[in-house]
Amino acid sequence: EAQVTQNPRYLITVTGKKLTVTCSQNMNHEYMSWYRQDPGLGLRQIYYSMNVEVTDKGDVPEGYKVSRKEKRNFPLILESPSPNQTSLYFCASSLLAGGLGEQFFGPGTRLTVL
Amino acid sequence: GQNIDQPTEMTATEGAIVQINCTYQTSGFNGLFWYQQHAGEAPTFLSYNVLDGLEEKGRFSSFLSRSKGYSYLLLKELQMKDSASYLCAVRVPGGGSYIPTFGRGTSLIVHP
Helix, strand or coil: CCCEEEECCEEEECCCCCEEEEEEECCCCCEEEEEEEECCCEEEEEEEEEECCEEEECCCCCCCEECCCCCCECCEEECCCCHHHCEEEEEEEECCCCCCCCCEECCCEEEEEC | CCEEECCCEEEEECCCCEEEEEEEECCCCCCEEEEEECCCCCCEEEEEECCCEEEEECCEEEEEECCCCEEEEEECCCCHHHCEEEEEEEEEEECCEEEEEECCCEEEEEEC
16 A cells, blocks of 8 residues: 555653654655644645755754655654654655655654653 | 745535635745645645646636636535645745645634
């Protein structure tokens, strides 16, 4: 089944404790991205990747890191999480670089930072 | 910066027709998407417009006017399951190509 998977789905952590949210897609998509979604603010892009080893900042990259060592995986790293990073996170992928074509979204990761 | 505007919330009656508007002012344009998102779930693709005009897909239609920076999503024969957020996203320049940028979404409430 073609899909985007994220893990974990739910996470409660404490300020300063490094964490990684994994994202994997099995559709051989070139373009992958991370969003956070907060009430009243919609989906805001954190980072995106046009292809392997090509990543770029989105609208709200502060406090986040990403890597794209393989085409299928695009982990989101919070080196020192803070309470303002409490949010719902979505990973997405699309077939072609540049986001051409529809994006397929993962199920979301609900993160709470205490 | 990029500016994409949608109404925050709309209500409609089951069986009726509703039009959700999206206006955009962006530094470039290479297509507009509509996504549906039910509460607590991931967004799912509804439509994509890159040329002016109306695209129809079952009960849902999407319209684009590039000269006016305007799009709408038309939902006919509303059903209770259509209660969801509807997200407008515009492909804008970025990363040497174009990347999708989302508006804040419109929450649609369908009541009996």
